[in-house]
Structures are given as structure tokens and as C-alpha cells.
Amino acid sequence: KESRRSISDSMSEPLLPDCCTPTAHGRAAPAQGALLGGFKTIGDPAFESYIVFPPSGTPVLGVMFLAHDIFGLRSGRHVQICDELAQAGYIAACPDLFGDGVSRATELNPTWPPKSLSNILNILCCCKLGRMFAAMKIPWGVLESKLAATALYLQAEHHRRSPSASQLEGCVVGFCWGAMVVARLLGASMESLPIPIQCGVAFHPSLRIDEANRELIANVARPMLLAPAGDDPKHLQPGGEFAAALEAKFAKPTCVPFPNMVHGWMPRGPLSEESIKRDYDLGMSLLCSFFEERLSDAQN
Template sequence: MSETLRISTLEGDGAFDCYVARPAGKPTAAIVVIQEIFGVNAGIRRKCDKLAEAGYLALAPDLFWRIEPGVELDPDIEPEFKRALELMGKFDQDVGIRDIEAAITYARSQEGCSRVGAVGYCLGGRLAYMTAARTDADACVGYYAVGIDGLLREKNAIANPLMLHIPTGDGFVPPEVQRAMHEGLDDHPKVTLYDYEGLDHGFATEFGRRRNDEAAQKADERTAAFFTEHLGA
């Protein structure tokens, strides 16, 4: 079962839409699904639905609500891709993390989930890293996270498990950034990095031209095992 709920900000000065997918039974764990730059579109909703099928409460907050509520864009349509880049340029990531934290708080306080994780893609992968460093999320996963080299100073704040999926042919994350990620995080006791040789950004998207079925399945199996270990269901 799925629905769209309104969740209040931590400050109580506003509220935003959040797509929620519920499992058949009562969940003990929840996962916040963090959008790409394309908003809470069909692919992100499908990520939530699949997590609900696995037994989790899944929540995808609309992080662009302060700029333009209800954004749903298709990365395979050039004008929509350009629009997504414009929205990303206006997005305040620090404020976005507060909205993710509000979703985590909601899952715990209103839905009774004792453990809450997060998984994000693209921009959401970066935000998953920031969530691991800045919130008390129990476990986080980032797919093709961008700009992590600029966030390595926050790595010592990561207290709970974090997994990052890194396609080595990512046009948005050049080799020198990937090297910095490995040099900065390989020895971190809470962080696990996986490389996907030759693959490009967006390989695990649910729909569209970017998807690579074999690699997406492999990454998603690793993510599922990670969440089972650290969250249960």
C-alpha cells in the first residue's frame, strides 16, 4: 500500500509531501529513499515499493518542495534533464538534510520504527553520505554519489554503517574524485566501498536508458544484505 503524507519540518515552520510505501505487515524498520535531481518520480517511487515488498516502511520526501513542489522529471528527456540541473543549482543541501532528518524522526515517532536507514541516488547518494555524517540514521547507502571528495572532512562523524556504490566510468565523478574517496574512506571502520568497472552514472535506475540490469541487480543485492544486517525488516 502506498500514499502521500505531509511531514512537518523539524522546526515546525512548514511541511512537505512524502511518498510512503507500506509492507503487508507491521514494519520494525524504515528506509528513507533520497531522490535524484529528478524529484520523487516513478523510479524513486518504485524503489520505495520494492523496499516495502521486502518488509520495510519506505519514505521518499520531496526535497525540492521549497523551490518547486511535486517535481517529477525524466532524465532521458533533454529539456527535463536541463531543468533538473537548474533545480539542483538552487537546492540548499544543508536544509535538505534537515528534511531527511524530519523523515527519519517521523518514521521513529509516528510509525514506531525502531531502526531507520537511508538510501540515495546521484544527488541523493551525496545526501546519504551527509545523512550518515550528520544524523543518527542506523545505516546508509549511496549510489553514484557526487562530490564526496569535498565532504571527506566529515568522515569522522560517521558512527553507523555506510555503503557507497561507485561506477568507475561515472561522467559526474571523475577518476581523481574516486581515488580521493578510496584514499579517504577505505580504512574507515564503518564505510564499505564497491566499484563497478566501466559503468556510468545512473546504472541502478529503475527505468530508462541509464540502467544496467546485471550491475543494478548486483548492487541492489549488496544493499539488501547490508540493510538486513543493520536494520532487519
């Protein structure tokens, strides 16, 4: 099959998301503190996207598109991650792919942490079979249009700020459910978004081992890095089916595990815990270095 086909043409059925492991970090309240960027209303139909540019005078290295986790744009550290990336020289954007970023934080969450059997069953019900599963049947075309509108906005604003700037290049990073977005974008043609996506990173990816996801991984056409937590399934770990398929495709390591972390540590793990802060920082460094290497490869 053609791996560089349009996402809209190849994947038009509703998206049925995977979700978190029972031992994962739960929904985190929005991180506190001043923001470097802002929530912009863009697109038609309109949706919200958090957008931040590097500080004035900082060279722009590229664009980071964030695909948020199952709990949505406004929970956890999604916007703070964007701010950190902007400080490192990247334009960063996290669109509200579900369209209910505010309400999702209070309406679609299981009880965490899982301290009892009934609690674990509640998590499984909410994440796999219940409200979340039903709420997430969003056609890919809806998500693709939001990503494209976000890219157009970034492109126009970047040109306004730097009229003589060269073409922007992009990387997509997904958390949990967002791993699906990473894989689909990397399986589409470079022209599927106004800003070409060169590579992607999936932290604690929620990708079940089934035929649909096997096809998704098989269609990945540009470098994709998996960064699984210790409680993520074996097929996402080094040597596992999905990790091995990507490594065979790109002839280089495509899986960096974080065995001491649990699913969700990047946007939701408490940074007050030394080990989580350590591996969060390592994750951010991994993301930036992976993108920089891919940009260098593309230019050579």
C-alpha cells in the same frame, strides 16, 4: 573535529550540489504501475513524502530513507524502489527534499541522451552552472527538518500499527546528489533524527573531490558504502581517495563498483536492457544485505 556533532550546527551554509556525469542516464519519466504506498503531506511547513509500509503480517526489519537524485522525487523509479523495499520487509520513505517534485520533472532537465557537443555542453551548464545549480542552494536545515518530520511520521504510524513494537533502526540510501545526504546523516549524532541511522549506501554518488567533500567524508561516523558506476570519478572507485578513506575508517570494504553501468542506472536506467536490470537487482540486494549486516553488528 568532533565527528558526531549535530548536522545543523556543523553545516549551516547553503548546499551547492554536484550533478551527473556527461555520459549519465538522463531524466526518466515516472515509472508506471500501481503503487503500494502513497504520497503524504506532512511537516510544518508542509511537504510531500512517499511512504510505504510492508504488507500486513510482514515483520518490519527497519526503515529505509531514500534521498532522491537531482531530478527529484517524482522522476524515475524512486517510489518503485520504495515499494520493492517494503515488499522485502522495510518501511520506506522518500521525502521531496527540493519541494518541487512535480514541476522539477518538467522544468529542470537537460536534453538527453548526449549525442552532440552542444548537447553535452547543455548538460554541463544545466547540472553544474545553470538552473539546477541555482535552484539547489537549499540550506541543510531545510533538508534535515524534512527528514526529521518524515521519521516522526513513520515512528508514530509504526506505533499505531504495532503498539508493542521495538525501536526502529534506519538506513539512508542516496542516488547521485543524494550521496551528500547520506554522508551528512552518517556524520551526525545518532540522535539527530528520531529514528537512529545505522548506515548508508550511496549509488553513483555525486561528490566532487574538493575540501568540503573531504571534510564531509572525514566526518562520517557510521558505515557508508559507495556503489559507483563505471563513469564515476576515480576518487569514488575502489582504492580512490574517498573510498580508501572510508575503508581505513571502518576496516572493511566500503566500495562495490558497477563498472558496466553508467551514472544514474539505479533510478533512471531502462530495465528493459538486460545488463541494467541485472545490476539494478544486484544493487537492491547489496543495499538490503548491507543494512542487515549493520543491524546485526549493532545488536552484538
